[in-house]
Amino acid sequence: MTVLVALPVLLPLTAAGLSLALGRFADLQRLLGLLVLGVIIADAAVLLYVSDQSGPVVLQMGAWPAPFGITLIADRLSALLLLVSSVVTFAVLIYSIGQRITDYGRERSSTTFHPMYLMLCAGVSLAYLTGDLFNLFVAFEIMLSSSYVLITRRTTATRVRAGMTYTIVSLASSLLFITMIALVYASTGTVNLADLGGKVAELPQGLQVALALLVVIVFGVKAAMVPLHFWLPDSYPTAPAPVTAVFAGLLTKVGIYALIRTQTLVFAHSESWNLMLIIALVTMIVGALGALAQNDLNRLLSFLLVSHIGYMLFGLGVYDVIGLTGVILYVVHHITVQATLFLVSGLITRHSGTVALTRMGGMAKATPMIAVLFALPALSLAGVPPFSGFVAKLALLQAGVGSGTITGFAVTAGAVLTSLLSLYAMARVWTRAFWGQVKAPAPDPDPTDELVVGTASSNRPMLAATGVLVVASLVIALVAGPLGEIAGRAAGDLMHGETYRTAVLGGGSGG
Template structure:
């Protein structure tokens, strides 16, 4: 059954437009926190449903494109002008996974009762509107069909992230925010220079038109443009050596903010690398450089994690490390490698977000996230299970999705057969084993060890036995009286995230089949080009 073309444009714009409208409404109704929460959850739920519909449509009918305002088609012989939104299987999958994360994290944040400033009586009126703007920026980045719209999407989500990162305005958060702002500005300036370079080279910023016109550009110019864009996207994706900013910035934010940053913001950068690599610059001119960067990202990140005693910083380094797996799959420039990379991106978004949410529960339960102060958390079996499952998943223990994704990447590397590919396979195995060691270290010190045996155990607040308090949805984390209480609105979304990660394991076959089809589509860029231009470059 062919979908009705009249509502396809509406469907494609909903994940961006609905959160933006909801952000305006929640900002105007800042004195009505209940209304803010209802509108926020409803808006992200609508975006999730729209994303699921697009996932179904792209799987059954292929790629869809819409030129906003009708600036395209037969009346415009030079091709689509202005903003073009494109949804294919890759972008639809990223939208579904992202909106699941955004919805669970916002429910978790509402449960935690984020507060603005240092007083527990002052409600956060800016958090939810800013969060909705972040949601719109992330969704629009996955739909962007032109380079400048992608840049705008990055700036929207980064502007929102500046506010969320410094929420509460503590000295530590302001310092981390200043560093984050400086790195982001440098990345944005490089990206803007790349946009100017691309327009000067091709006369367009539409990705489909650029893909066609870049074929006629000399190799040296194409490689220079690709290098500029890779640096910009590499900073956003935290690819080594452009990743040193991340472990210093993310751990200072509140748990739900850190979770959504870790799960989504770096993956938007990875998505941009995938698009540039497959659509604009196919042919593998920089594959060897990307393979080396992927290997170094894996190893440097995981060695950094081993040296950490704070669980948030430890997870931030593992986040950097596992970006290397995704770069590995992309750099192989094969359908098998792309499929494995797409699967691993979806896996890592869910698992890394879940672990940061669990750290928020650990802080609630024990009053600290430092391994020098933690112990005895096994007294809460629910908390132990919520940590253990995603930790084993991240470490790549069979039969979890982390193991499946790593095996798929290694299979793609073995199929490639080059020396660098085999080095990446070895690096992948080492990184996976060290990740498991790091997770086991957190488990033994935080859960198995008695609190009294922790070197600084007496400095953390003593917590009562584990408790799920259904009435604690408005509790402030800054209120030490809440230590030991895990509000039901924090536990439930965390459990849903754990279950979402298990879905990738239980339905690994169908999902890998989907990622295979998505990889086939993006590897054949004519599918994308024809969906946007209608059969070739106009003009």
């Protein structure tokens, strides 16, 4: 059973090398990618079931005991996020194949997309499953190195400029990350997350606070937390739709996962975390107001992504079982819905030939399928019942009210306001893009662009992949009861980290 913990990392890494060797055989590259991601979905489902029924599944690499060796661990939280992320990456890969981003619109396949995409998936899996800070750093570097290639695959001036912003910020955050690891190791003599909980508690209070704030800054950059969010709206909108979708769905959520894991397991809090609550409120409001100021559809969605990171910080700031349950539900919902909206944006761009809302119109009549595919996740993002966004927000609002603090009440009110602003932003997109007179597609300014914009056509794989994620978001709402129970048990594990520590340090299964 412990071998299953390594497969989500080893399979895509191995397949990436094989895919590079198969660069001349486009169909084999595609089949290999889909097969590997399908296996990871099945593997993650088994890990979720086993970890929920029997406790965390632990693999000590090379049979070296923790905290000296490399530990991979799948508990309820990591297995759940791995399963949801794998479904999203599988659907986005189908969309990418249909859009022919993998081929640049030509007969011969590009050799870089599939290997880099699989590398990205391996990095995401490692981030969820690793049991130490250094390999968490390695996971982020795997993700970032592959994302550098994916975001700059076509060297237009706009894309290079955005890629430079993304690369510089990522390198700076990586430098800060490795510095943080060095300081933690110098202070405690370990980087194992399970071992750090006890070691950090023995440090002077001032040093604990300093290390905790440094960790928040490092992962706050990764998660696009205000005021560390400035890079995201300038970087994500320039990439092709499937690349942006997987970035928006996964990369910022991995940063949130790292925050949750470290701030519960390593830097435990005894009550509501007022600083995080204030950051959450500012993130929600700034992101929502930024979205309302946009005419570019992708930038609007990017600012909404920033805004809704605030909801996840909200639950972490409340710091109780209900709040963490809400965070887990919201991450599951947001991974699916945000990726879906960027895929729909790609469909809209393909038909209208533009990302400017003022140049769109009449798409509800011309393309009713795309209208439905947009409306459902848009309502979910805004938190309209009975969609998945409402379920997750309801848990967070209950946590905020239950906190009994002025800060908690203020952030709860801000969360409601942000939901209304998000609904208004989605309504603006709907009225400008889908209502009104049908407009002719704008001419493609660059006919070699792989987006094939302005063709007023979509193929079945693109529509099917988007539909799969829309259905997935509806399923999340339908199974809100069982999912909420799993999330509640995962939140209980986070609040009481002894289960995790015992599994890693004593009683974990050896490799």
